[in-house]
Amino acid sequence: MALFACEPAVDARQPTAVSREEALRPTDTNSNLLWRYASGDTVESVANDGGTFRVHFTRAGLNAVPDAAFASQVEDVYEEVGALYHGPLGYRLPLSDVNVAPNGGDERFDVYLLDFAGQADGAFRVDQCPPNLVDRCIGYVVQENDFAGYGYPSLVVATRILGSHEYFHAVQAAYDSDQNVVVSEGTAVWATERFDPSTSDFEHFVGGYLSDTGRSIDNAPIGPVPAFAYGSAIFFKFLTERHDDALIRKLWERLENGQGAPSEPMDQANPTWVIQLDALLKSDYQSSFAAEFREFAKWNLFTGSAADPTQSYANGAAYAAVTMNTVQLPYLEEIARYYYASTQYYFATAQGRSQVTAQLVNHPGTPVDDTEDLTLWLAVRRNGKNEQLTQVTGGQTVDISGAAVVVAVVNTRRGKVGTASTQRPGFCLGTPEEVATCATLIRGDLSDAGAEIDAGVETDAGVEPPPPPMGCGCGMGGEPLALLALALTLLFTRGARNA
Structure with missing residues (x-):
């Protein structure tokens, strides 16, 4: 293990964000790097003979480490991390900084211990991205110097978390940093x-x-x-x-x-x-x-x-x-909204029911079936545990007597490259009779209720989506089917106006 010391430059500037192209290091105290050593710091470094990493630190001032032994512990942790990532897991080494100036003294991967003042605890920073490599970038890690006030159980645990996380960003940058x-x-x-x-x-x-x-x-x-x-x-x-x-x-x-x-x-x-x-x-x-x-x-x-x-x-x-979204049975969501690669979960207690099911309903007149590539998982939640987990493909039911039902609606319809697909079917949850009535209302009465029909698949193209609507639900107990239909119609009309 070898120690090196270097005298810092003078006159630190106010910190600002560093660009991806600046080949600067925290030892350049005249830089505008967000995290850097002070002009009065004497920066040393430690590296194992034959090791892959070099850890930079100072013994005095705001950026001081608890002791030099901690810097050696940091170096040992990073060597352990690197041995796993580049050994059994088979990842590339980060790009070499041998042609970067300054580069910390040699081609080893550099870790700088600095005070983050509680604003963060570590980061991977990019030196430069060689133009011939296109988004494959060279960089280094900056890490909190003493973790004072951070709440980690120990300095070693903190370093094991920070080192394995931030160094993996350096590994990622050997493939694509963007x-x-x-x-x-x-x-x-x-x-x-x-x-x-x-x-x-x-x-x-x-x-x-x-x-x-x-x-x-x-x-x-x-x-x-x-x-x-x-x-x-x-x-x-x-x-x-x-x-x-x-x-x-x-x-x-x-x-x-x-x-x-x-x-x-x-x-x-x-x-x-x-x-x-x-x-x-x-x-x-x-x-x-x-x-x-x-x-x-x-x-x-x-x-x-x-x-x-x-x-x-x-x-x-x-x-x-x-x-999960907690709802009451029977539940009707006349225009649900399910984003690509997302899942909506629902939870409802039995309220005297036994057999329940769920159904996704395509709206009449839509050019694309809004239920395609949507999956329904249905299960009983009893005493906090799941039972009777079932994929609903056509009326399957579960017995929730004295328990609750949980439902997952999963959207896996992929849009074109660079876009995301949103589907807006109707959603019904209740007894088979309640669900049948709900589906009939959506298929036959939605346009008469004044709802605006969605075109089927919405392309968001990366625009931030609003949160999905909750829909509306009602608790009907054992009312006759005609009264249930009337109540659902009223609720459905209100939901359509709010969609």
Whole structure:
């Protein structure tokens, strides 16, 4: 292990964001980098003989580490991370910085320990993206220097989480640094869990997805990196539990510009992760994105207290329970809205009913069947656990006597490259008789009720969608069918006006 010291420049500037092209490092105190050493800092570095990483630190001032031993611990953790990623998992090394100036002293991957003042705890930063490599970029990691006040159980645990996450971003940049935030952050959180499942980072984040499953998984909210993107790690965890760890690496190999699957010629030059995942699943796993996403929606019913490792995640009890829309039976949603690669979950108590079913209803006059590529999962929720999980394809029922029903509506209809499809069928939930009446009203009375008929498939083209409407529901008990039809008609008319 060797130590190096370098004298800093003088006169620090006010921090601003760094561009992708600036070949600057935190040791350049005259730079405008957001995180950098102060002009009075003496920066040292530590690296194992024959190792892949060099860790930079200072012993005094705002950026000081607790002690030099911590810098060595950081270096050891990164070596362990790199050994996994580039050994058994088979990922590329990050691009070399040998031709970058400054480059931290040599071609090793650089980690700089700096004070983040509680605003963040680490980041992968890009030095430059060589023009001949197109979105494959060179960079380094900056990491919190002492984690004081951050709440991590120990400095080592904090480094294991930060190191495995941020270094995976450096690995991603060896393939494509300009991918959708869902696949970049989701697979980075997955990588931390793969590196050290004893940390709680993954479990902490997955609720960001499970609380917002009605959003398309390839359409994260606009703005700073959202909880939804981090939480989408659960989808990549699902894929590797179902198949193998190599799937994530194979996906990143296909995301390099120009390396998209030949079966998707419109997506080869600048690949899109959902499209390339579909091609990968078809070619290597005898599956498809649609098939996997339908199963994923089912697995998410078995989270939190409803966990069952024989039917879903091995550690699902440690995950947040999936969020559901609580409704009353019979339930009618005259114009539901289901985004591509999303799932809407519903929950309703029996209220004296026994057999219940659900149905998606295409509106009359639509040029495209809005129920195609939608999947209905139906289950009994009794004492917090799922029973009788059934795919509804034509009137299948479950017995919810003294219990509740849960429903998942999954949309796997893919639009053209660069677009997302939205479907707006009617949705009915109740006894077979209630559902039949509901479907009749939607098919026969919707236009007379003053509703505006949707054209079938809506193309969002990446525009941020509004939240899906909740529809309307009613509790009817054991009223005669004629009264039920009248009540549903009134509710349906009100829902149509609000759609």
